[in-house]
Amino acid sequence: MSAFPSFVAAAVHAAPVFLDKAATTRKAVALIREAATAGAELIAFPESFIPAFPVWAAIWAPIDNHEYFVRMAQESVLVDGPEIEAIRAEARRHGVFVSIGFSERSPVSVGGLWNSNIIVGDDGRILVHHRKLVPTYYEKLVWASGDGEGLKVASTRIGSIGALICGENTNPLARYSLMAQGEQIHISTWPALWPTRRPKTGGNFNNLAANRIRAAAHSFEAKAFGIVTAGFMDKPMRDFFVSRDETVAEILDDTPRAASFFVDPTGEQISDALQNEEGIVYAKIDLNACVEPKQFHDVVGYYNRFDIFDLSVRRTRHRPATFIEDHDAFPAEQNAKSDDRGAVSASSDLREEAERLGPILAVDG
Template sequence: MTIRDRFKLAAIQAAAVPFDLGASTEKACRLIGEAGAAGATIAAFGETWLPGYPFFCNAATTPLTWQAMAEYLANAVEIPGPTTDKLCEAAEHARLDVVIGVVERDASSGGTVYCTLLFIGKDGRILGRHRKLKPTFNERAVWGDGDAVGLRTYERSYGRISGLNCWEHNMMLPGYVLAAQGTQIHVAAWPGREPAAAPPPTVPLWPRQLLLSRAFASQASCYVIAAGGMRLHSDTPERFEELSTIEYTGGSYIIDPRGEIIAGPAEGETILLAEGSLQAVRAAKALTDIGGHYSRPDIFRLIVDRSPRQRVLDRATGHDEADPRGTW
């Protein structure tokens, strides 16, 4: 095994600054720098880390909810834009790849946001983005449905990387698409583990952060950076305290291609690190490559439509007015 076959994985577990895009971006850039200084090859943040998970969607709907949703929309990120420029600069300066959850605002309508994973290369360029295909339960009141434009792996010098958001790992088919593309290092982005004392067993949406992350690692024979976000009641702006019904306490892990935990759980604000190797990935895939020799394409085939969703088509030009900048 050569030095090139080795890499260092990092899960950045920290709280953003809710409803403050500028302060959250500044903190993200600082943490990227710290991960780079620790020797990380790739660093991952949790779901919609920038500028934070929409915790208010789990509270009763009141006029305060609409105020929170309006501020959330105002603090969303456009790709590309000034915020992504800063993240790209930080990644380039730190010399590592970054996968970060962002609240992405639709640049055309300006009124819709997506739960997006943004992939940035160590050269400071945007590799791509993946919008969560189906927001879960109350999230549907905040985020729009995503597309398959970014449902792909990215070839890096140390391996192929991919990512999904939270309960997309419960959908099965998106994960198979990435496994079939040979993912070797996967980011599972979560809002963060919730306290063990929270909802009763009758609540069906209790996150399965560790369970689904380990299952994905085993099924896809890849490393998984299960990056959990953080947001405590104390992190919530005073004006929105009554909407803070659930806390997110991190619980990040790093998992090997056999589904075994090699780092974590992380507690508090920290950068969780673990060493990885392509040798371990290859050994696992030699046993079960579900997109290759461990598949049955004569029986099962999956069709993916990666075309961008066209809302308005100008018949005079043939251009899609819903996404004038094209796709990644």
Template sequence: MSTPFRDDTLKVALAQITPVWLDKQGTLEKVKQSIEEAANSGAELIIFGEGLVPGYPWWLSITHASAWDNRIQKEIHAHYAKNAIQIEKGDLRSIQSLAQKHQIAVYLGIIERPQDRGGHSLYCSLVYIDAQGEIRSVHRKLQPTYDERLTWSPGDGHGLQVHSLKSFTLGGLNCWENWMPLARTALYGLGENLHIAVWPGAVRNTELITRSIAQESRSFVISVSSLMRKSDFPADTPHLDVILETCPEVLANGGSCIAGPDGKWILEPVADTEGIVYETLDFNRVLEERQNFDPVGHYSRPDVLQLSVSRERLHSVKYE
């Protein structure tokens, strides 16, 4: 076998960490510490879990969140919104500066409160920051899952983008979006060969679909999850007594993992461990597996089957 070109290998870092729950600044500090650690270990790409900043809305499933006009639910939601990320106001500038300083690319899951939709509703967004510190895409989750719809808004196709990093083409989706075959296909059609799947944290979510997407796409697939335990809720959380009343001891046990383009494990799901896991990927493995199957290339029939994708950033009001 020939020796791979330097651009054909990529050292990746999977940051499986616990947020400082519903504390934007506290969680951003943990993110920055992880970026520093990963950069010092030679990583070229670091990935964080779904909605890590400021955290997943765990209270929804354990506090009767669908109760109408409920004071407790309103107050928790307001606290959540105040700690959401406002990109337009510079909330991610410190992360961008670190990425530029260390020449490391970042995929970061955030809860976004965007000004272009009025500045009050929340979106589960996946942000890609390149190694020059520029935000290249903000993908708002197309369809919040089940009880998530009580606090998150549905996104649009604007963030269905891919990004070049050395020989690789990266794309990413949030949690159960990864089960949406057309969303995956939209990224395959842009040349994706390293798929990023971010999750709130559970081995049960990542252990099957990570390998399945890899087999379907003949790409590398990296799943990154967070951790969350009952003991991780900060003491100043609004209505903490209500949240803890029926809260399980473990809400998120991790499950970060990597599958290769042949669908086999490179890194099996890591559970119950906080920290950063590293692997080096070889781009040549993609070309090897595309020899017999390429879902949007030689093994496709665009004369029979085609996908139409709208990448318009949707707005409720258009000003002339």
């Protein structure tokens, strides 16, 4: 008898409607519907699917990209905005779990953006809202650093689901923080291409090989299933760039493309890989297969030395300011009065503050 659930998962390998949040959201809803109709209970989308991945930051100098940053900011979405609500509603409608990457707009800054991912429950609730810890390389020109609040694993009826964005899958501590929460299904999200050099010079980053290595390594170490979901560059996206500068055609055409596929808890690929066309990859996931490999290396169990190694993770959301308001304070005219109760309270507060700061403020001599 099986102790853990089994289900069908879907990895979406698709292009956004480039820099169009409304149209891309409609496309995402249609893809959720398609995958759910095919029997998938977990549907994973690529990095920054809404509204696009900012490839321009790789191919042109910052002084030439202001217009793209402005448009990216305009087409990025709020986590409580209508685009994310549409995704949540579709997940709820079909009773499926959805992971989707998006460029998140700050509610307090018109130019503040994060590279974010959410895991939505089958009831439409947001189970995990993660902001990429560190934008990678030229991504820093578009996105701000995230925080640890989203380093969480969602405990669901189909298993424990975690996700990291692109280069975070190279961060051993970020990956371990998810393993330490009992992660059984790991979603890694990627862009369609990630150029680092002009192809004719050689040495370009091999998006395909690097992603396979990282996905296999994490699944092997965590003894978890891996869902690799990458973006796709379609003709409209390519034409968008080439129409501005035809010399970038070589970069776009000859930079390695990422692929979408599945790996099992031993790191073996268990599905076809989609790379050069849009589509959805499906795989059957049986979480009982996570058990046997734990006999060999259980890095969050017996195969570790917790008396030697110690990891602390600050899961707090970054905020630009903390506002402290005392709604119970006396009105100003009452504070001016010499009230015994107020005097006692004030002297008591000062005494406690002095005792707390004493060791800090003490100065020799």
